[in-house]
Amino acid sequence: MQVYKNGIPTEHVVDMGRRALNMKNIEVTGFHIHLGRHHWAPWFWKGQMKKYARLIAKLKEEWGGYEPGEIDIGGGIPTPRDPFARIVSRLDFPLLAVFWVMTLLLKILGNKTRYKIISKALDLFIHKSPNKSLTPEIEEYAEAITDTLLKNLKWGGIDPEGITLQIEPGRSMYGDTGIHLSRILKIKNQTRPIKWNWVLLDTTYFFMAGGALEYNLHDFIMANKADSRPVKTVDIVGRSCFADRMMPEVNFPEAESGDILAILDTGAYQEVSASNFKALPRPATVLVNGDSAEIIKRAETVGDVFRRDKVPERLLKKKVEEVKVGKVG
Ligand SMILES: Cc1ncc(COP(=O)(O)O)c(C=O)c1O
Secondary structure (H helix, E strand, O other): OOOOOOOOOHHHHHHHHHHHHOOOOOOOOEEEOOOOOOOOOHHHHHHHHHHHHHHHHHHHHHOOOOOOOEEEOOOOOOOOOOOOEEOOOOOHHHHHHHHHHHHHHHHHHOHHHHHHHHHHHHHHHOOOOOOOOOOOOHHHHHHHHHHHHHHHHHHOOOOOOOOEEEOOOOHHHHHHHOEEEEEEEEEEEEOOOOOEEEEEEOOOHHHHHHHHHOOEEOOEEEOOOOOOOEEEEEEEEOOOOOOOEEEEEEEEEOOOOOOEEEEEOOOOOOHHHOOOHHHOOOOOEEEEEOOEEEEEEOOOOHHHHHOOOOOOHHHHHHHHHHHHOOOOO
């Protein structure tokens, strides 16, 4: 949070505010914060709101009694299955360091035993699970936010009566309305030198890059076998040429090519961040309403992907000349 880029550093806000208050064409209407990715716990919101209200009180003092007409607390209220587990968690780094040293030391036992022990250790320690528990209800955040603001504004000598409270919820409103459907292309199981299993999907993390940037480990369900039980640990991978580990080291049921996997909670920041990496055409978007479904964005074609490409005139000309003298084709 300390390195989040938005906003005015508090060390500059006193002077900037004073200058703005003295500008005749500027009306300073109030305060705005957006703390980026907030925490799911109401106690965290209480802490943030207390600091915010106290900063507002301090600014009132510095700005000769200025009182805001609006207080905006930005977005960041989580979706119900937030916090997502992490594809790469902080614990991975020390764990990998220990693993690496272990793999070096094991060299003295010869490769066969070494890989056996590594496989066993991977089985025991390397495993991730999507978060299944739900966040508190929206009312709990509302209470934590408003109670703390009211109490601390009054403490700072600001009458909250008449001040408009604004919020800017994004993901909490539609994050869990999106489901990314994909088909299993291949299942690959390896036993040597180490045991590893892959489930290859016909999609890619580049179609939901927003989640990947936040390291979200989305929950998933087999859409055509919804009550199947997990039986082994797999990497669910996408089909781009990068490692494309969409859901690494997760428990997975028996499955076969053609099964349909539903990746949950892809309603916010996923579709809008989808890219054409590797010239892959992006999928369609379907709006489901009760038992009806409407396509609201058609699937891209390869033609769409290359539509903006232009061959520079000089290269086109050269080709024509070469064809004329028989160098090409
Ligand atoms: C200023 C501002 N407000 C609100 C939001 C919405 O955030 P969220 O989807 O986390 O609620 C954003 C998102 O980046 C933002 O930049």
